[in-house]
Amino acid sequence: MGDYKKGIAEDLDALQAQIGIPCIFLEADLAHMSEAFRSLGTILADKEERAEELATLIDLTMILAEVNNQSIPEEQRLSVMFTSGSDGLGTNAKGSSQAQVIELVGARNAIEVEKVSSKGGGNIVSLEQVYNADPDVIIFSPGSIYSTVASDPAWKELRAIKEGRYYEIPGDPYNWMSNPPSLNMVLGIWWLGNLLYPQYYNYDMVSTAQSLYEGLWGYKLTTEQAQALLAGSK
Amino acid sequence: MKYRTKLTLLCVSCLFVFIVSFFIGRYGIDFPTVLKILADRFVRLVTFGKLGLGQTWTAAQQSIVVNIRLPRIAASALVGAALATAGAAYQGMFRNPMVSPDILGASTGAGFGAALAILLGFSYSGITTMSFVFGMAAVLLAWLVSKSSRIQTTIAMVLAGVMVSSLFSAGTSFVKLVADTQSQLPAITYWLMGSLSSVKTADLHFALIPILIGLVPLFLLRWRINLLTVSEAEARSMGIETGRLRLLVIICATLMTSASVSISGMIGWVGLAIPHFCRLIFGQDYRRLIPCSALMGATFLMLVDNISRTITTAEIPLGILTAFIGAPVFLYLIITGGSARND
Numbered sequence: 001m002g003d004y005k006k007g008i009a010e011d012l013d014a015l016q017a018q019i020g021i022p023c024i025f026l027e028a029d030l031a032h033m034s035e036a037f038r039s040l041g042t043i044l045a046d047k048e049e050r051a052e053e054l055a056t057l058i059d060l061t062m063i064l065a066e067v068n069n070q071s072i073p074e075e076q077r078l079s080v081m082f083t084s085g086s087d088g089l090g091t092n093a094k095g096s097s098q099a100q101v102i103e104l105v106g107a108r109n110a111i112e113v114e115k116v117s118s119k120g121g122g123n124i125v126s127l128e129q130v131y132n133a134d135p136d137v138i139i140f141s142p143g144s145i146y147s148t149v150a151s152d153p154a155w156k157e158l159r160a161i162k163e164g165r166y167y168e169i170p171g172d173p174y175n176w177m178s179n180p181p182s183l184n185m186v187l188g189i190w191w192l193g194n195l196l197y198p199q200y201y202n203y204d205m206v207s208t209a210q211s212l213y214e215g216l217w218g219y220k221l222t223t224e225q226a227q228a229l230l231a232g233s234k
Numbered sequence: 235m236k237y238r239t240k241l242t243l244l245c246v247s248c249l250f251v252f253i254v255s256f257f258i259g260r261y262g263i264d265f266p267t268v269l270k271i272l273a274d275r276f277v278r279l280v281t282f283g284k285l286g287l288g289q290t291w292t293a294a295q296q297s298i299v300v301n302i303r304l305p306r307i308a309a310s311a312l313v314g315a316a317l318a319t320a321g322a323a324y325q326g327m328f329r330n331p332m333v334s335p336d337i338l339g340a341s342t343g344a345g346f347g348a349a350l351a352i353l354l355g356f357s358y359s360g361i362t363t364m365s366f367v368f369g370m371a372a373v374l375l376a377w378l379v380s381k382s383s384r385i386q387t388t389i390a391m392v393l394a395g396v397m398v399s400s401l402f403s404a405g406t407s408f409v410k411l412v413a414d415t416q417s418q419l420p421a422i423t424y425w426l427m428g429s430l431s432s433v434k435t436a437d438l439h440f441a442l443i444p445i446l447i448g449l450v451p452l453f454l455l456r457w458r459i460n461l462l463t464v465s466e467a468e469a470r471s472m473g474i475e476t477g478r479l480r481l482l483v484i485i486c487a488t489l490m491t492s493a494s495v496s497i498s499g500m501i502g503w504v505g506l507a508i509p510h511f512c513r514l515i516f517g518q519d520y521r522r523l524i525p526c527s528a529l530m531g532a533t534f535l536m537l538v539d540n541i542s543r544t545i546t547t548a549e550i551p552l553g554i555l556t557a558f559i560g561a562p563v564f565l566y567l568i569i570t571g572g573s574a575r576n577d
Contacts, residue, residue, distance in 0.1 A: 085421050086358050087432035093548075113547040123548035124424060126431050127302045128261040131294055141417070143355055154305075154434055157297035180416045 030100050030185055034058040054183070057215050061186045062104075068193060068200040069106040078196050079110035081135035081160070082177060084122050088145045088155075092122040098178035101185055105193040105201070110135035127154055135160050137196065142171025146232060167195060168232025170209075173217065187212055195233055205230055237522060240515065244526060248311075248533045255307045258540050260547070261298050267291050271299045301435065309433040309441070310539040311532040313498045314508075316445045316490035318531025321505025322512070322523050323452055323487045326459045327480060328388055335491040335505035338391065338484065339398035343372025344495035346402040349409040349422045358432070361425075362440060362496045369492025372398050377484060387466070387480070428499035428553030430539055441493040448490035449528065451482065456524040459483065463520075501553050503560030504531055510567055 012023040024043070026036040034055040041051025080102050084090040092098040094109035095116045102109050110133045113123045138160045140146035146168040149155040160166050169188075170176045176187040190208055193201035206226045213221040221229075257268050267290075274287040289296075320335040328337065336342060347368025351361040376398040380390035406426070413419045452459070461474055462483065469476045494501075512526045535552075538559060542550050 084417060086352075086356075086361070089432050089549075090421070090424075115546075115548065117548075122420075124429065124431055124551075125548055126260060126543050128259045128298055128543070129547060131261045131298055145358060152434070154297065154301040157294045157301075175417075178416075 028182065029097055030058075030062065030104060030189075033183070033186075034062070053215070057212075058183075058186055061189050064201070065104045065106070065189050065193065068197065069104065072106040072197060072200060076197070077106060077108055078136040079108045079133070080192075080196070081110040081130065081133065081138045082122075083138065083144065084141045086141075086144050088140055088149070089124055089127065090122045091125050092178065093117075093125075096122060097181045098122060100181065101177055101188040101192055105189055105196065107137075107192070107196055130158060134158075136165060138166040139177065139192070140166065140168050140232075141175060142169060142232075144168075167234075170229040170233070172229060183216060186216065191230075191233070205233070237516065241522075241526065244529045244533075248529045251533050251536045252307060252311060255536050255540055256299060256303055258544055259298065259303055260544060263291075263295050263298065267295060268299055271296055275300060305433050305435045305438050306430050306539065306543070307536060309430050309438055309497060310535045312438070312441065312445055313430070313494040313501065314504055314531035314533070314535025315528040316449065316494045316531075317501065317505040318508035318512075318527040318534075319449060319452060319524060320487035320490045322509035322520075322527040323459060323483050324505075325509055326520055326523075327462045327483050328392060329463055329465070330392075331510065332506075334502070335487060336399065338376045338395040338488065339372035339402060340369045340488050340491040341495050341500055342399040342402040342406070344369030344492050345426055345500055346372075346405045346409070348425050348496070348499070349406045349413075352418050352421050352425065353409050353413050359436070359440075362437060366440075366444070366492050366496035368402075369495055370488060372402055373484065373488040373492075377481075387477075424551065425499045426553075427551030428501040428556075429542070429549060429551050430498050431543070431549045433497055437497045441497045444489045444493035448486040448488075448493075452486045453524055453528075455479070455482070456520045459520040459524070463518075499551075499553065501535070501556055503556040503564070504535060507560040507564050507567075508534060511563070514567070 008025050012025055016023040024039075026032075026039055028036040037051045037055040037058065041048040041055070044051075082092045082099050082102060084092060084098070091111045091113075092109075093111045093113045093116050094103075095112075099109050099122075111123075111125060111129070112133075113125065115123075117123045136159075138158070140149075145152070145155075146166070149161055149166065155161055170191065174180065174182075174184045176184055176191050178185060178188070187209070190201070190203075190212060191205060194203065194205045194208070206223060209226045209229060210221045210223070213219045213226075256272060257265060270287060271291055274289070278286045317335055321333070324333045324335060324337055325331055344365040348361050348365035350368070351364035356364060373395075376391065376394040379394035379397070380387060383390040383394070385393070406422075410419060410422055413422055458479055461469055461472075462476055462480060466476060491505075508531045509523065509527050512523055512530055516522045516526045535556075538555050539552060542552050542555055
């Protein structure tokens with residue numbers, strides 16, 4: 001499962017011939033994710049019901065994003081920089097599979113580079129490039145320099161930092177925005193949408209996170225745990 | 235041309251590149267503004283902050299020149315000088331022109347330290363510290379091994395260095411194998427390729443002291459390094475005990491290498507090619523070679539870093555650029571037979 005690559009069918013046919021176990025490829029970027037889960041449900045024994053649950057949840061999320069994306073007027077669209085790595089300079093640029101969520105919720109990716117890297121970690125940019133792009137909002141990975149940027153002389157003059165519009169992406173069980181780009185991106189859509197456009201994505205993120213955890217992972221998140229996860233989202 | 239003229243020229247070009255670098259960057263700031271910000275900084279520095287120019291520029295412009303470009307340019311100069319000097323010193327000590335600063339394992343040790351720190355999820359400054367400590371530890375290990383060996387000292391040292399290097403690079407490979415492919419592995423890979431993109435003023439303070447501690451003694455004792463270039467037996471017959479001098483050179487060169495690698499990652503070729511280039515121009519004498527290597531290393535790395543940070547929207551790792559530029563130059567030297575032999 002993952003991004004489609006040229007030659008994947010031949011590779012998997014060869015593998016299948018070698019190991020004698022059927023191999024299939026499911027494209028699973030956000031646009032194809034519910035389809036991928038439904039296919040899994042039909043293939044795997046006794047999993048049809050669970051797959052349908054997940055697929056419905058993904059479909060619901062995608063509809064939410066699409067409806068809001070269309071209703072957000074052009075002048076309200078924010079530019080977002082999505083950093084990765086501990087120094088905050090790895091950037092999931094426009095067009096990378098890690099950054100799908102940004103455009104789905106109706107924002108723009110602030111960083112455009114010539115050669116987009118879709119490996120985790122993204123493209124390394126210089127801080128000057130960030131000043132150039134002048135993003136409205138910056139989101140940092142969990143465990144990065146998020147907590148120190150406000151006092152860091154090199155970062156603090158950025159408009160997003162000065163205006164306090166920078167946030168830490170919740171990191172459990174995985175980074176909600178991507179890393180890896182999979183089911184946890186569903187959480188990312190609900191989170192980023194609510195963070196950027198609360199007037200459109202109008203719900204309480206703490207209780208939403210609790211129900212999403214139950215739906216996606218079958219885990220009962222307590223209110224305290226949810227609040228701790230969202231500590232960097234203020 | 236006389237030595238003094240050449241040295242002056244080198245100093246002037248180093249200073250010129252240093253100043254010009256401030257005007258280069260992805261963020262467009264016009265020429266007079268940069269000049270004004272620099273002048274303002276200078277005036278404040280001399281008058282201890284009592285006087286300054288009236289601020290006609292934005293805070294963002296000031297931040298870019300003072301907090302982004304200045305540390306980066308200073309770091310590239312410092313790292314370039316440190317690597318080239320360490321390379322020159324090692325080449326003299328081992329009487330081998332193919333030696334570079336990582337001969338005793340300082341770079342691979344530092345690389346392993348950084349990779350391990352990234353794997354364990356250390357903060358940015360934690361990664362720098364770990365890398366520095368492991369660089370020093372690698373050389374200490376190599377030195378201890380060579381100490382307890384019965385083979386001739388320099389050969390034992392080279393062998394121990396090779397052994398320690400491969401041990402640490404195996405360690406690095408293992409760390410890469412178990413690292414999270416989504417976030418840690420790219421970070422480690424990028425770090426190993428060498429970059430100054432995230433250098434800040436704090437890193438500069440961190441690296442400045444060990445680099446100076448290494449650079450100053452080498453500079454003061456540079457005439458003595460000439461003694462190391464003759465064979466051990468010859469030196470002893472002249473009544474010189476080279477053991478302590480050798481240890482001093484190792485300590486100094488290691489301090490410089492580990493400190494540079496810890497803030498910049500692995501940058502190859504500077505420590506190997508620059509001393510050779512200097513030998514072509516200034517001859518074999520270490521009294522001249524040490525200061526010239528430092529100056530030329532600084533100039534070279536500032537130039538390369540200017541390319542690295544401006545040529546594309548995303549950064550190109552420095553290690554790749556130095557190899558692209560360093561390797562052809564080195565090949566040319568080998569083909570023309572210009573690379574002077576040490577013995």
